[in-house]
Amino acid sequence: MITLTINGLEVQVEEGTTILQAAKKIGIDIPTFCHDPRLVPHGSCRICVVEVEGARNLQASCTTPAAQGMKVTTESDVVVESRKGVLDLILANHPLDCLTCQKAGRCTLQDLCYRYDIKESSFEGERKEYEIDDSNPFYYSDQSKCILCGKCVYVCSQLQGTEAIGFAERGFTTHIATPFDKGLEHSTCVSCGNCVAVCPVGALVPKSKTKFRYWETKPVRTTCSYCGVGCQMDLLVKDNKIVEVLPADGPSNHGLLCVKGRFAYNFVGHPDRLKTPLIRKDGELVEASWDEAYDLIVSKVNEIKGEFGPDAIAGFSSARGLNEENYLMQKLMRGVIGTNNIDHCARL
Ligand code: SF4
Ligand code: SF4
Numbered sequence: 001m002i003t004l005t006i007n008g009l010e011v012q013v014e015e016g017t018t019i020l021q022a023a024k025k026i027g028i029d030i031p032t033f034c035h036d037p038r039l040v041p042h043g044s045c046r047i048c049v050v051e052v053e054g055a056r057n058l059q060a061s062c063t064t065p066a067a068q069g070m071k072v073t074t075e076s077d078v079v080v081e082s083r084k085g086v087l088d089l090i091l092a093n094h095p096l097d098c099l100t101c102q103k104a105g106r107c108t109l110q111d112l113c114y115r116y117d118i119k120e121s122s123f124e125g126e127r128k129e130y131e132i133d134d135s136n137p138f139y140y141s142d143q144s145k146c147i148l149c150g151k152c153v154y155v156c157s158q159l160q161g162t163e164a165i166g167f168a169e170r171g172f173t174t175h176i177a178t179p180f181d182k183g184l185e186h187s188t189c190v191s192c193g194n195c196v197a198v199c200p201v202g203a204l205v206p207k208s209k210t211k212f213r214y215w216e217t218k219p220v221r222t223t224c225s226y227c228g229v230g231c232q233m234d235l236l237v238k239d240n241k242i243v244e245v246l247p248a249d250g251p252s253n254h255g256l257l258c259v260k261g262r263f264a265y266n267f268v269g270h271p272d273r274l275k276t277p278l279i280r281k282d283g284e285l286v287e288a289s290w291d292e293a294y295d296l297i298v299s300k301v302n303e304i305k306g307e308f309g310p311d312a313i314a315g316f317s318s319a320r321g322l323n324e325e326n327y328l329m330q331k332l333m334r335g336v337i338g339t340n341n342i343d344h345c346a347r348l
């Protein structure tokens, strides 16, 4: 363990801990754009710089390891001046579009400009203008708003393992691109939306059927219902309707989702969705109560078991059930009905 001081507060951390992690441990907030604890640190945005006593330059807190006896200041005049400079440079090449930008309210750039009182850039010059890539069914890419933090690229390669996007060109024309700039539709993108979830600005944005502002929504933590992995997610709910799904940090998904959990939520309020059991009567499926349905199942199962024995019955369970529900299903088949005929839809 090593001991250092941050803003006059002493903190003990394990060797190898970065200044950013040490500050977080004692509740000191250092702003970041390009940092994500799940990624290999790449230190490209410089918004997280801090002053370290005795160091020649400001240090990027997300990549600099804490050291024994280090004295760190996270919001000194020189640090604030440097962060203002970074924001000034970003805004020199960014559309000030917050009034209509879908990301307003969940945008790190907007939040930090507010925090450091940056209204506009002091630099005049050319601004990049890219056509919006609308070719993915679930999200769009507006490279005019990209701040080149690189998180999307590294999440796609290091966490998702798809490598659908990367940096193209250099200097002023650097942008995030698919191979040969052919657009998302012609890339290997699997639409997991994990890049969209980490984009700190409005450059990667989900397509939602409903217009909403983030501050109008209420997050509801839940478990994805699509398969048995148990990914944690936050449903963003406005007026009792899901308007977006965000990945949450659960033990089995660590802030990642697949395309189904992330984007396929409109079934929840779909008018065709079954809300009661259906029983076939005179060739027609008609709505029934759960009691009626269970009574029918019990009488049919008993009838078949009585006539042909328990092995005439099979149980077919679902990947959409939880582990516990699937466990109960096999208990029901083996313990109550008395057959080993139990299988699961994921085996196809
Ligand atoms: S990306 Fe952020 S700063 Fe840029 S226009 Fe949208 S809300 Fe405003
Ligand atoms: S949606 Fe998923 S696969 Fe597609 S670019 Fe983003 S992270 Fe990669």
Ligand code: SF4
Binding pocket: 145, 146, 147, 148, 149, 150, 151, 152, 153, 176, 195, 198, 199, 200, 201, 203, 204
């Ligand atoms: S698209 Fe978003 S996540 Fe990707 S580099 Fe640009 S700002 Fe960063």
Ligand code: FES
Binding pocket: 031, 032, 033, 034, 035, 042, 043, 044, 045, 046, 047, 048, 049, 060, 061, 062, 063
């Ligand atoms: S967050 Fe540290 S350099 Fe970007």
